[in-house]
Amino acid sequence: MTAPFSTLSDFRAQLQGLPRVDAAAEAAARDRNGQLTKPPGALGRLEDLAIWYAGWRGNARPALERPQVIVFAGNHGVTARGVSAFPAEVTVQMVANFRAGGAAINQLSKAFGAEMSVHELDLDRPTADFSVGPAMSEAEVVAALATGWAAVNPEADLLVVGEMGIGNTTAAAAIACALFGGQPGEWTGRGTGVDDHGLSIKTQVVAEGLAANPDRDPLEVLRCLGGREIAAMAGAIACAHARRIPVILDGFICSAAAATLALSAEGAIDHCVAGHASAEAAHRALLSKLGKQPLLELGLRLGEGSGAALAIGVLKGAIACHSGMATFAEAGVSDS
Numbered sequence: 001m002t003a004p005f006s007t008l009s010d011f012r013a014q015l016q017g018l019p020r021v022d023a024a025a026e027a028a029a030r031d032r033n034g035q036l037t038k039p040p041g042a043l044g045r046l047e048d049l050a051i052w053y054a055g056w057r058g059n060a061r062p063a064l065e066r067p068q069v070i071v072f073a074g075n076h077g078v079t080a081r082g083v084s085a086f087p088a089e090v091t092v093q094m095v096a097n098f099r100a101g102g103a104a105i106n107q108l109s110k111a112f113g114a115e116m117s118v119h120e121l122d123l124d125r126p127t128a129d130f131s132v133g134p135a136m137s138e139a140e141v142v143a144a145l146a147t148g149w150a151a152v153n154p155e156a157d158l159l160v161v162g163e164m165g166i167g168n169t170t171a172a173a174a175i176a177c178a179l180f181g182g183q184p185g186e187w188t189g190r191g192t193g194v195d196d197h198g199l200s201i202k203t204q205v206v207a208e209g210l211a212a213n214p215d216r217d218p219l220e221v222l223r224c225l226g227g228r229e230i231a232a233m234a235g236a237i238a239c240a241h242a243r244r245i246p247v248i249l250d251g252f253i254c255s256a257a258a259a260t261l262a263l264s265a266e267g268a269i270d271h272c273v274a275g276h277a278s279a280e281a282a283h284r285a286l287l288s289k290l291g292k293q294p295l296l297e298l299g300l301r302l303g304e305g306s307g308a309a310l311a312i313g314v315l316k317g318a319i320a321c322h323s324g325m326a327t328f329a330e331a332g333v334s335d336s
């Protein structure tokens with residue numbers, strides 16, 4: 001499906017017009033939850049998850065049958081500064097690995113019954129080094145947003161977006177710092193495993209990037225400090241909202257993409273839950289700025305959509321209970 005925008009201001013207008021949750025379906029799901037054969041609240045957060053999902057699907061007794069996982073890949077000019085423990089060629093090499101079925105996200109998608117696709121964004125044309133000026137032109141960021149938008153299968157009933165882009169924890173740290181303030185060092189982490197020297201370079205690069213790109217409008221932050229795969233994730237998350245497809249957010253990079261939407265329009269990521277808290281140092285702080293509580297905490301620091309894909313299992317469990325359990329009346333079990 002082609003994207004309904006061709007400029008950043010069209011995209012901004014799309015964000016302003018996104019639908020709200022279906023309050024009637026949500027209320028009906030809450031009512032059903034109260035009648036299921038369990039002590040009230042005994043399924044903990046699974047109950048809230050199922051009600052949230054029902055509201056977004058507009059169905060008080062929904063099914064989750066077609067989860068989609070999309071991995072976006074992009075290259076970053078800022079890698080020339082030595083911000084990653086791995087060389088930039090790994091991005092294209094991992095794309096080949098995704099296509100051959102050999103990456104972690106291939107296995108997790110298969111394990112949780114998700115259709116997975118990979119979209120590479122101009123890998124032979126890295127974004128400009130954001131420590132000296134904008135990473136992308138308006139045309140480039142809009143093209144990446146549109147790729148993300150168009151990658152969403154309208155028939156999917158759940159979306160996970162993941163990324164591959166050596167250097168992108170530096171871009172994500174710069175985005176988070178620009179959007180939420182604080183010192184660059186509060187937002188940088190070890191990514192693929194940089195040592196103390198690498199971490200200090202990374203923090204310095206983020207500081208330079210913030211100085212070189214002073215506009216704090218959230219979509220300008222995405223253009224100036226982001227990358228193509230980060231913008232594509234934002235485009236896909238926004239498209240899912242327009243189609244009432246719930247989203248499970250992945251790690252630090254995915255959350256930074258979502259943050260640019262959240263600060264652009266009220267309620268823009270209400271259709272998202274946080275799949276996990278990654279081991280990247282600032283991910284918890286970023287999730288807390290977004291008002292999201294992670295479902296899992298397993299020490300993952302991979303990206304690719306891996307933590308979110310694992311959380312598909314949790315969401316499937318929540319929906320199976322919500323939609324499949326008997327009520328007290330149906331089962332002839334005495335209510336309290």
Ligand SMILES: Cc1cc2ncn([C@H]3O[C@H](COP(=O)(O)O)[C@@H](O)[C@H]3O)c2cc1C
Nearest residue numbers: 084086163164165166167168169191192303
């Ligand atoms: C083999 C390999 C597979 C990966 N899959 C995801 N990432 C993750 O690591 C990168 C971010 O870390 P940094 O900012 O330190 O470069 C991203 O590509 C992310 O998806 C990988 C990294 C590597 C090396």
Ligand SMILES: O=C(O)c1cccnc1
Nearest residue numbers: 191251252278301302303
């Ligand atoms: O939080 C993440 O998604 C993450 C952390 C480290 C490296 N790649 C991704």
